[in-house]
Amino acid sequence: MAYRGHPQMKKPYRLVFVCDAGMGSSALGASLLRRKLAEHKIIAEVKNASIDNDHIEADIIVSHINFAHQLQKKYPKTLIISLSDFMNRENYNKVVEIMQNIEQNKLNILRKENILVNCPVETSDEAILSVGKLLMDGGYVMPEYLQGMLERDHSLSV
Numbered sequence: 001m002a003y004r005g006h007p008q009m010k011k012p013y014r015l016v017f018v019c020d021a022g023m024g025s026s027a028l029g030a031s032l033l034r035r036k037l038a039e040h041k042i043i044a045e046v047k048n049a050s051i052d053n054d055h056i057e058a059d060i061i062v063s064h065i066n067f068a069h070q071l072q073k074k075y076p077k078t079l080i081i082s083l084s085d086f087m088n089r090e091n092y093n094k095v096v097e098i099m100q101n102i103e104q105n106k107l108n109i110l111r112k113e114n115i116l117v118n119c120p121v122e123t124s125d126e127a128i129l130s131v132g133k134l135l136m137d138g139g140y141v142m143p144e145y146l147q148g149m150l151e152r153d154h155s156l157s158v
Contacts, residue, residue, distance in 0.1 A: 012045050013102075014044070014057055015033065015045065015046045015058065016055045016061050017030040017033060018050065019048075019050070019086075025064075026050075028086065029062065029083075030048035032089065033046050036096050040096050058075070059079065060078065062095060063081075064083060114138060116130075116134070128149050132146035132149055
């Protein structure tokens with residue numbers, strides 16, 4: 001299972017579970033996911049649909065891993081969660097875990113442990129790596145973001 005992105009979402013979260021036609025595995029997946037989210041008191045609208053439909057309104061798109069790249073290209077600002085097996089119920093627990101992390105991060109946007117002062121660093125790379133690790137550990141950014149921060153700093157440094 002993989003996921004990418006961290007959108008600014010409002011409740012109820014809008015999830016779309018997609019498959020080829022939008023009637024078979026996505027209907028089953030959406031039904032299982034609705035139950036799992038309700039068990040954990042996560043407020044969300046969960047729909048099933050064909051991958052060919054427009055999903056611009058979705059906060060989160062759940063799909064088979066084979067569709068992940070296509071969806072990421074089409075919806076770069078939407079959280080894409082890709083599953084390797086729709087029948088594996090453990091995957092749905094992981095989706096719930098991601099949703100709980102989103103909820104927790106929304107409640108703790110500026111956590112005390114994320115405020116660092118007087119940090120001993122000698123180079124801008126050290127500072128970027130230190131802050132980047134903190135952001136990644138908190139689930140705020142993906143590893144690619146850290147690399148982008150380093151590249152930007154190197155391109156601007158004189």
